[in-house]
Amino acid sequence: xxxxxxxxxxxxxxxxxxxxxxxxxxxxxxxxxxxxxxxxxxxxxxxxxxxxxxxxxxxxxxxxxxxxxxxxxxxxxxxxxxxxxxxxxxxxxxxxxxxxxxxxxxxxxxxxxxxxxxxxxxxxxxxxxxxxxxxxxxxxxxxxxxxxxxxxxxxxxxxxxxxxxxxxxxxxxxxxxxxxxxxxxxxxxxxxxxxxxxxxxxxxxxxxxxxxxxxxxxxxxxxxxxxxxxxxxxxxxxxxxxxxxxxxxxxxxxxxxxxxxxxxxxxxxxxxxxxxxxxxxxxxxxxxxxxxxxxxxxxxxxxxxxxxxxxxxxxxxxxxxxxxxxxxxxxxxxxxxxxxxxxxxxxxxxxxxxxxxxxxxxxxxxxxxxxxxxxxxxxxxxxxxxxxxxxxxxxxxxxxxxxxxxxxxxxxxxxxxxxxxxxxxxxxxx
Amino acid sequence: xxxxxxxxxxxxxxxxxxxxxxxxxxxxxxxxxxxxxxxxxxxxxxxxxxxxxxxxxxxxxxxxxxxxxxxxxxxxxxxxxxxxxxxxxxxxxxxxxxxxxxxxxxxxxxxxxxxxxxxxxxxxxxxxxxxxxxxxxxxxxxxxxxxxxxxxxxxxxxxxxxxxxxxxxxxxxxxxxxxxxxxxxxxxxxxxxxxxxxxxxxxxxxxxxxxxxxxxxxxxxxxxxxxxxxxxxxxxxxxxxxxxxxxxxxxxxxxxxxxxxxxxxxxxxxxxxxxxxxxxxxxxxxxxxxxxxxxxxxxxxxxxxxxxxxxxxxxxxxxxxxxxxxxxxxxxxxxxxxxxxxxxxxxxxxxxxxxxxxxxxxxxxxxxxxxxxxxxxxxxxxxxxxxxxxxxxxxxxxxxxxxxxxxxxxxxxxxxxxxxxxxxxxxxxxxxxxxxxxxxxxxxxxxxxxxxxxxxxxxxxxxxxxxxxxxxxxxxxxxxxxx
Numbered sequence: 001x002x003x004x005x006x007x008x009x010x011x012x013x014x015x016x017x018x019x020x021x022x023x024x025x026x027x028x029x030x031x032x033x034x035x036x037x038x039x040x041x042x043x044x045x046x047x048x049x050x051x052x053x054x055x056x057x058x059x060x061x062x063x064x065x066x067x068x069x070x071x072x073x074x075x076x077x078x079x080x081x082x083x084x085x086x087x088x089x090x091x092x093x094x095x096x097x098x099x100x101x102x103x104x105x106x107x108x109x110x111x112x113x114x115x116x117x118x119x120x121x122x123x124x125x126x127x128x129x130x131x132x133x134x135x136x137x138x139x140x141x142x143x144x145x146x147x148x149x150x151x152x153x154x155x156x157x158x159x160x161x162x163x164x165x166x167x168x169x170x171x172x173x174x175x176x177x178x179x180x181x182x183x184x185x186x187x188x189x190x191x192x193x194x195x196x197x198x199x200x201x202x203x204x205x206x207x208x209x210x211x212x213x214x215x216x217x218x219x220x221x222x223x224x225x226x227x228x229x230x231x232x233x234x235x236x237x238x239x240x241x242x243x244x245x246x247x248x249x250x251x252x253x254x255x256x257x258x259x260x261x262x263x264x265x266x267x268x269x270x271x272x273x274x275x276x277x278x279x280x281x282x283x284x285x286x287x288x289x290x291x292x293x294x295x296x297x298x299x300x301x302x303x304x305x306x307x308x309x310x311x312x313x314x315x316x317x318x319x320x321x322x323x324x325x326x327x328x329x330x331x332x333x334x335x336x337x338x339x340x341x342x343x344x345x346x347x348x349x350x351x352x353x354x355x356x357x358x359x360x361x362x363x364x365x366x367x368x369x370x371x372x373x374x375x376x377x378x379x380x381x382x383x384x385x386x387x388x389x390x391x392x393x394x395x396x397x398x399x400x401x402x403x404x405x406x407x408x409x410x411x412x413x414x415x416x417x418x419x420x421x422x423x424x425x426x427x428x429x430x
Numbered sequence: 431x432x433x434x435x436x437x438x439x440x441x442x443x444x445x446x447x448x449x450x451x452x453x454x455x456x457x458x459x460x461x462x463x464x465x466x467x468x469x470x471x472x473x474x475x476x477x478x479x480x481x482x483x484x485x486x487x488x489x490x491x492x493x494x495x496x497x498x499x500x501x502x503x504x505x506x507x508x509x510x511x512x513x514x515x516x517x518x519x520x521x522x523x524x525x526x527x528x529x530x531x532x533x534x535x536x537x538x539x540x541x542x543x544x545x546x547x548x549x550x551x552x553x554x555x556x557x558x559x560x561x562x563x564x565x566x567x568x569x570x571x572x573x574x575x576x577x578x579x580x581x582x583x584x585x586x587x588x589x590x591x592x593x594x595x596x597x598x599x600x601x602x603x604x605x606x607x608x609x610x611x612x613x614x615x616x617x618x619x620x621x622x623x624x625x626x627x628x629x630x631x632x633x634x635x636x637x638x639x640x641x642x643x644x645x646x647x648x649x650x651x652x653x654x655x656x657x658x659x660x661x662x663x664x665x666x667x668x669x670x671x672x673x674x675x676x677x678x679x680x681x682x683x684x685x686x687x688x689x690x691x692x693x694x695x696x697x698x699x700x701x702x703x704x705x706x707x708x709x710x711x712x713x714x715x716x717x718x719x720x721x722x723x724x725x726x727x728x729x730x731x732x733x734x735x736x737x738x739x740x741x742x743x744x745x746x747x748x749x750x751x752x753x754x755x756x757x758x759x760x761x762x763x764x765x766x767x768x769x770x771x772x773x774x775x776x777x778x779x780x781x782x783x784x785x786x787x788x789x790x791x792x793x794x795x796x797x798x799x800x801x802x803x804x805x806x807x808x809x810x811x812x813x814x815x816x817x818x819x820x821x822x823x824x825x826x827x828x829x830x831x832x833x834x835x836x837x838x839x840x841x842x843x844x845x846x847x848x849x850x851x852x853x854x855x856x857x858x859x860x861x862x863x864x865x866x867x868x869x870x871x872x873x874x875x876x877x878x879x880x881x882x883x884x885x886x887x888x889x890x891x892x893x894x895x896x897x898x899x900x901x902x903x904x905x906x907x908x909x910x911x912x913x
Contacts, residue, residue, distance in 0.1 A: 242438055245437075246431065246434045247434075249431070249433060249434040297469065298471075300456065300464045301464050301465070301467060301469070301470040301471070303453070303456045303464065304460065304462065304463065304464025304470075305464070305465045305470065305472050306457055306461070307457055307458065307461045307462075307465065308457065308458055316472075334453070334457065338457065339453065339454060339457040339458055342453055343450060343454070346449055346450055349446065350443060350446045353439065353442055353443060353446070354439070357436075357439035360435050360439075361432050361435055361436065366431055369435060373435050376439075377438065377442070380446075381442070384442065384445050384446070384449070387449055391449065391452050391453055393449065
């Protein structure tokens, strides 16, 4: 597939966005107007500029990444507009900002490529930890933290008591941590694979080699537990374990990671009421339907009401689902487009993961392989965690569905991840 | 390094596969269960927010309508401008309490839900109207109002039918309720109605059977005439007490005296004066089988095809066979006979219609937004209850009862009114007052059944002639005056 085909598919996504907004508008009996045109322009502009940036700085990059991201973004944008037009207009701004970050990232990597990311890894680790810590700033400061729904994940910028901007720095920190880990693991691959020490029946590498890794893991987890975000800590643990396994081929890392995770959740469930409630809601949603089981119950009603072909865009009642634009956006799409639409979305994510891992397999060196695998794993695991939560396959965790949920921070972070993946695929052949 | 990456990709994609399977199960296999779960708010929302067509009386008075709710793009609010007047006929369409009466029985017609039956799809393909349709009632606003006013808050019911067509002209049950009290998001109003010991939600016209008392003598007389057991001039002994064979029980007349001179009395006189002693004897002469056959022909013991669910009226033929005392008591409308007011109105209408029972109906037509008529109900002959000759004799007997008998309170100057009163004994309580009859002018006719439970305002002194007949008179007058 060529760059031209990519351009055609991106244009298709922009048309899809316009069609979607037009259908939603018509469903409530209005004539499609400015919103339709505006959404078309924003999607075309954002992905068009990313496409041009690829032509300019990474012409050999995989042409599959952007169209898949554009398709998912478009479906999300239409559903957000259907639920909350005001949020959709904010999300359009975020899409432009994310595209700008993507273009900037490509420009930055244009000269020295991903080598550059290898060189400044401790800078990225420091930045990641700092970003994780930012929401702990006092809420009264102009740039301060903010607690929403029992989790302190937000950073808000205020001026004269007016909130100018809200941001979840942790979303960017996740990508930076993957960048650090890829670089670190690539350089320590040999020592981590050689298990010289024995601890009882378990072989392990030199503890000294594990220290920076454990520190990065520990700090981010402590922060996350303190901020009470079960989903993000679960995500990071899984991604760490996945990357360690990819780097070493040693199953011991995912096993230890899984054990740590189970231990962590048991402790978290004991310590935090809201974590305990999430487990109750997952295992026995109908027992306490009026309270803890309400969210997941509404999600299942939406899925069931959607059935095979859905209620039609704008004709369902996804407004009954709590947090329908963010955590539960997938349930909202599944209600209005049915199994046909929901499976198409899952397939798009599956293809995105396949393309990402394909890039990792073909990448030139261990560093690029690990970076590509890590970035792909971050996107795939987030998708699995939140879709799994919404369909009650997993306990519900408050994680954004990549490219689809309302929220600017996640969109920016995921766009950067996809752009870096594209850059790695460009660097395959010398 | 490629091997672990490949394995990692395989594991993650396998989880996507599990998601695909689970989604398919949730949306398709288990989907209907979640969709139809009572806790799914979409069910209630689809009832309350979709537009339902208007319901109007035969004159066009709006009794139910949907108006777009304030400030919402898709919500419609149902309202009942006439309040309690049509509550039992029209019912309600409520978020919390569901649909009732015509709002339930005609829900598909009234609601704008797209119809996924084969015919609905064909209609959609042919471009036929699919939206909310309105329905026109056969009920007359003026007659309905008079029925309510005449009952004057007493517990009871009025049913009026046009004899030649079966169109129901009035259907009022008292006490009534305001359907608006069941709407809205709070169950308080509806719960109060449900808990009310006066049972305002019960439709006493179709959903309650009571002993009809002497009003049932119309059926007994019909059976005697049809079987040739008696004619109007047949003479019967006139005892003060009718002794029942094989039993210590006796049948007495209402005034505890003889029917006429204490020696002999004609069948016609006994009907006019509503003599229990004579009709008890006639009942035994005809026998349970003969009575049951005619009762069945009028519609007892069977399903009444109607726009609302109707409790079957009962004449327990099987238990009466070989039980002469019980047959005698049932022949005067006590013991093993019970009827809805609708059934007694059907009896009176059949007599007025030369013995033919017409299917009663409440909805005459459905129409779309442009008021184009989409469907019309045609009158339907159900069966012949009695011969035209018998119907004619019964008409004379009932006319006499109103002119100079127990039903004098139903008499209207210059109008032909025929009827039969009933005062049904209720053990330990005041009797139910009944009237079943009809009035005709040159161009119009109306059959009426009235019941006032436990004598109404008159209490133990209440009789069919004193309490129910005046109500029937006003209802008959209202219709004939309107025509």
